[in-house]
Amino acid sequence: MSENDRNKQDYLEQINEYLSRIDGINEYIIVMEGFPIYWGKDIDQSRAEELSALATDVINSTSFLREGEEEYMIVTLETSKGLFSVSRIGDLMVLLKGDAEIIRKALENIRLFINERGLKCPWCNNDLSIKPIKCPSGKHVLPFGLYYCPYCHTKIEYIKCPYCNKPVSPHGNPIVFKRTKETIVTTTLFGIITALMLFIGLILSKVSILGGSISVLSATILGILTYMVSRKKSPVELTRREQNIEGRNRS
Numbered sequence: 221m222s223e224n225d226r227n228k229q230d231y232l233e234q235i236n237e238y239l240s241r242i243d244g245i246n247e248y249i250i251v252m253e254g255f256p257i258y259w260g261k262d263i264d265q266s267r268a269e270e271l272s273a274l275a276t277d278v279i280n281s282t283s284f285l286r287e288g289e290e291e292y293m294i295v296t297l298e299t300s301k302g303l304f305s306v307s308r309i310g311d312l313m314v315l316l317k318g319d320a321e322i323i324r325k326a327l328e329n330i331r332l333f334i335n336e337r338g339l340k341c342p343w344c345n346n347d348l349s350i351k352p353i354k355c356p357s358g359k360h361v362l363p364f365g366l367y368y369c370p371y372c373h374t375k376i377e378y379i380k381c382p383y384c385n386k387p388v389s390p391h392g393n394p395i396v397f398k399r400t401k402e403t404i405v406t407t408t409l410f411g412i413i414t415a416l417m418l419f420i421g422l423i424l425s426k427v428s429i430l431g432g433s434i435s436v437l438s439a440t441i442l443g444i445l446t447y448m449v450s451r452k453k454s455p456v457e458l459t460r461r462e463q464n465i466e467g468r469n470r471s
């Protein structure tokens with residue numbers, strides 16, 4: 221086995237491992253030079269062979285790829301055994317059956333991984349393209365790059381890089397935690413109200429001790445709440461331009 225073959229084998233194993241873990245993929249076949257190398261979930265060998273032969277025919281008869289263009293496409297293959305998406309990336313072919321959105325994302329990620337210019341962690345530069353992620357509820361395993369979980373509909377604001385544990389957005393941009401404009405405006409406003417209530421309380425206490433005390437107490441509670449809210453930071457995705465600015469500020 222040459223070095224190149226070993227690398228290829230390692231690639232295929234990683235793709236197999238990836239597809240076996242993703243929710244929403246019911247069947248998959250990894251085809252190399254016309255032969256099924258890996259297959260999984262609800263599929264047996266004879267079916268894998270039959271489908272890979274069929275998919276090879278379909279791909280070969282599809283001629284919309286012009287020379288010099290990237291060898292990547294997703295075609296939909298309708299068979300008596302259901303609807304499949306097939307993608308060819310070089311001499312590799314991947315057949316998937318399951319949720320359309322998941323399949324498209326998984327195929328895109330596999331392409332990025334193969335081309336080695338995939339989704340890199342912006343903090344540590346490790347390849348994240350075929351790292352399965354978990355949705356915020358922790359129940360669903362998904363391909364990287366989705367903005368919400370299609371199963372429990374929770375928003376995916378960021379994931380933690382499995383290598384460096386830092387937050388990364390579904391676009392692959394770094395996430396920083398900041399106080400939002402809304403938080404700043406709201407807390408400033410409540411700060412002013414707190415000060416006013418305190419002021420009124422002090423004036424009132426000259427007339428009525430009870431009224432003054434209630435007012436001062438309310439102001440104190442409001443003040444504590446405002447302080448707590450003002451500490452809240454929200455995840456913010458940095459775009460490439462902002463990353464440059466942040467980098468310049470840091471240095």
Ligand SMILES: [Zn+2]
Nearest residue numbers: 355360369372
């Ligand atoms: Zn979920």
Ligand SMILES: [Zn+2]
Nearest residue numbers: 341344381384
């Ligand atoms: Zn990282």
